[in-house]
Amino acid sequence: MRVLRAANYQSVPWKNGLGTTREILKHPQSAADFNYRLSIAEVRHSGAFSSFPGYDRFITLLDGDGFELRFADGRTHALTARHVPFCFDGGMPVSCTVKGGPSQDLNLMIRRRTAQADCAVQEVAGPLVLPPATGVCRLLVSLSEDITVRCDGHAAVLGCWDTVSLAAAGVKLDEVVCEAADSALIFHVVIALTSAGDTPER
Numbered sequence: 392m393r394v395l396r397a398a399n400y401q402s403v404p405w406k407n408g409l410g411t412t413r414e415i416l417k418h419p420q421s422a423a424d425f426n427y428r429l430s431i432a433e434v435r436h437s438g439a440f441s442s443f444p445g446y447d448r449f450i451t452l453l454d455g456d457g458f459e460l461r462f463a464d465g466r467t468h469a470l471t472a473r474h475v476p477f478c479f480d481g482g483m484p485v486s487c488t489v490k491g492g493p494s495q496d497l498n499l500m501i502r503r504r505t506a507q508a509d510c511a512v513q514e515v516a517g518p519l520v521l522p523p524a525t526g527v528c529r530l531l532v533s534l535s536e537d538i539t540v541r542c543d544g545h546a547a548v549l550g551c552w553d554t555v556s557l558a559a560a561g562v563k564l565d566e567v568v569c570e571a572a573d574s575a576l577i578f579h580v581v582i583a584l585t586s587a588g589d590t591p592e593r
Contacts, residue, residue, distance in 0.1 A: 392545040397552040400431065406441035410434065412498065415554050418528070426506045427499070427582055429530060431552065434458055435493045443481030447501045449510050451476045451578065453534070453552070455494025458487040470496070474512045474534055474576055497532060499580060508582045515575040521567040526581040529557040529564045535575035542567045 400413035412432040417425045431453065440460075450470065457471035463484040470477060471490060479485070481500060501508045513519060515538055521529075531540055533549035540547050540555050543565050547555055557564060569577055 392540075392542055392547060393556040393558075394547045394549070395554040395556065397431075397550065397554075403430075405432070406443070407439060409438050409441075410436075415532075416530075416556060424502065425500075426502050426584060427508065427528075429500075429532070429554070429580075430498050431495055432498050433493055433495050434487060434489060437486070437488045439484070439486045442484065443500060445503055446481035447478060447503055447508075448481040449476050449478050449499040449501070449508070451497040451512065453495045453497055456489070456491030457494050458489045461486050461488065474578075476510055476512065476578075497578060499530075501582070504585070506582055506584050508580055510578065510580040512576055513579050515569045515571045515577055517570075519569040519577070521569070521579060523566050524564045524581045526564050526583040527559050528580075528582040529559075529567065530578075530580040530582070531555040531557075531567070531569070532578040533575070534578055535571065535573075537571060538575050538577055539570045540567060541570075 395415055400415055402411050402413050404411055410433065412430040415429040417428040419425060452470050452473045460468045460470060468477060499508065499510060532554045533551055536551050538549045540549060542557055
């Protein structure tokens with residue numbers, strides 16, 4: 392179990408240089424053509440998003456009024472409801488129009504050739520049991536304060552936007568239990584790498 396604290400996320404420039412994102416984790420850490428990356432981006436102004444051909448992007452509004460995405464094929468999507476993941480092709484040219492002040496959003500990028508992912512925002516109302524799953528990595532991002540995560544004899548208490556990363560020794564991820572004193576939300580991801588990807592270290 393790796394616990395990554397929001398206060399320690401490192402700020403890096405967007406690929407197109409028009410903004411910044413706080414990187415939570417990336418695999419492989421040193422690779423430009425990573426298998427997956429999780430980060431929190433700050434969107435202050437309207438403009439173009441960076442292009443990531445070959446990647447699927449899952450974007451979830453965390454804070455702020457949000458923005459409207461406009462794709463090159465004419466489609467639009469209003470990312471204005473918090474904690475609702477939206478997936479799109481990272482290689483599709485897209486720009487955004489901000490709705491108010493700055494917004495922050497959670498970005499999960501998955502390299503289509505080497506990995507696949509299932510993600511969802513889940514409510515923690517009483518114990519939330521996440522059953523064993525097939526995959527090599529499970530990521531849990533707390534969207535509330537004081538969520539306790541337990542797995543394989545280990546436990547961690549997460550503040551808002553803290554992250555737990557759990558890597559499997561084999562192909563099966565262990566059961567995880569999440570608990571909170573009040574109703575809370577957690578962003579849950581299971582990532583599986585294809586034969587072209589490398590298994591992440593614990």
